[in-house]
Amino acid sequence: MSQPNVRVRFAPSPTGALHIGGVRTALYNYLYARQQGGQMLLRIEDTDQNRYVPGAEEYILQALEWVGIQIDEGPQQGGPHAPYRQSERKEMYREYAERLIREGKAYYAFDTADELDAMRKRLEAANVPAAQYNAITRLQMKNSLTLPAEETRQHLESGEPYVIRIKVQPKEDIRFNDLIRGWVAVHSSQIDDKVLLKSDGMPTYHLANIVDDHLMGITHVIRGEEWLPSAPLHVLLYRYLGWADTMPQFAHLPLLLKPDGNGKLSKRDADAGGFPIFPLEWTDPKSGEKALGFREEGYLPEATTNFLAFLGWNPGTEQELFTMDELIQAFSFDRVHKAGARFDIQKGNWYNQQYLKQQDDAALAREIQPLFTSKGIQITDEQATKIVHLLKERVHFAKEIVDESAFLFSSPESYDEAVVSKRWNEEALRAIGGFRDALSTYDGDFTADNIKEVLHHTLESLGIKAGKVMQALRLALTGVGAGPDLMITMEILGKEEVIKRLQNAIDRLPA
Ligand code: GLU
Secondary structure, three states: OOOOOOEEEEOOOOOOOOOHHHHHHHHHHHHHHHHOOOEEEEOEOOOOHHHOOOOHHHHHHHHHHHHOOOOOEEOOOEOOOOOOEHHHHHHHHHHHHHHHHHOOOEEEEOOOHHHHHHHHHHHHHOOOOOOOOOOOHHHHOOEOOOOOHHHHHHHHHOOOOOEEEEOOOOOOEEEEEEOOOEEEEEEHHHOOOOEEEOOOOOEOHHHHHHHHHHHOOOOEEEEEHHHHHHHHHHHHHHHHOOOHHHOOEEEEEOOEEOOOOOOEOOHHHHHHHOOOOEOOOEEOOOOOOEEOEHHHHOOOHHHHHHHHHOOOEOOOOOOOOOOHHHHHHHOOHHHEOOOOEEOOHHHHHHHHHHHHHOOOHHHHHHHHHHHHHHOOOOOOHHHHHHHHHHHHHHOOOHHHHHHHOHHHHOOOOOOOHHHHHHHOOHHHHHHHHHHHHHHHHOOOOOOHHHHHHHHHHHHHHHOOOHHHHHHHHHHHHHOOOOOOOHHHHHHHHOHHHHHHHHHHHHHHOOO
């Protein structure tokens, strides 16, 4: 059933290159928004100034554009809820934090780092496993709940640093129905008094996220599973801010797992496996370290999208190839898995192969021409197009066509022994000699169709069945027993080269 005003957001923090898992999160958001005729927002969550990395926001925009995700509202596009960068909304958050204080749902806390440390040590000594600032411990700390009002005022006026913490009420049940995980129930005693506003005046992720999702009219929060533990706190914040009625629905997406399925996918796994986990190449501005990108490694955007869509979702049918429009039609939360999705790059390669096959030969040829040139191979676009046509179904990446075509540019240096002993015989020699002679006198167009005809005529007149000598012919021309279409191969080689290779084989291989 379509809901008229679905609004979703992708809310990355610009702390470095966008991980491919982030692209998948953006994709699921986009699929759902488009399917429901809703809007997709991009919000830059840059409230942690220590982690801000220059260039990261541009990277995110380029990555989304590359995979074909269109943003309706965002820092570049603008929109009714601008600004869409949290650092530019700083003042707004304080208002809400202060409102919570007035209503007794938050409080000022003045504890220094040393005092917090001392509390932790005290609790540890008393065998409290995970020390928390909460309904019990807050009574022993320095905050507006324990200090007389006058002292609190003095602290605030003195300009010394303070934070605002949520005052989590004890004995509250928190329940929400995650679209993927089902009912999640947590008791408020498990939640600590998280900081909402930091001492630098910036909101924490939790406060900013809830305020913005509310103000921006977000209806569905679709994000990675790593945020599931924060969701109960978010539910409380909606409650305390009086926004429970319009709280968005949550959908927490499964993690991306290492190729072997054990644990969360990391950059180290990618480096070890020699595959990218970033959509685009990224050079770390601090270390100068360069990381591989799907785009630069030769993955097509359509293939990447299709591959990502299937990491954590399936359509429930046998169909594996989906255009973006088809994904938009088919997507549903019901079919998003709870279990983590194993990041199998072989599957990604398979997808690339499927989409590569569908590419236009001439366009691919133009794309790989520079690679030929860099290998010292000068060919016309027309020749390159024929080579693409010959080889594109046999590779996963366009660039592999260049390597795979090496046999076209140098005649065989050796011949596969196994094929020689099985196929190189009197009959093959007669056929190949006859074909060589027929070609020498042939002066029509040297096209695959014509070549085939000459060959068949020759074999017919010699009374030899094609099936018995084709592999020997291939061996003579390429040195091996298997490969791409032989007639097209000969067309690309050209008449002279074909005759030369046939003669070479006859001279070098004894019958
Ligand atoms: N800024 C958070 C992130 O970087 C957003 C999490 C969310 O979508 O709520 O992933």
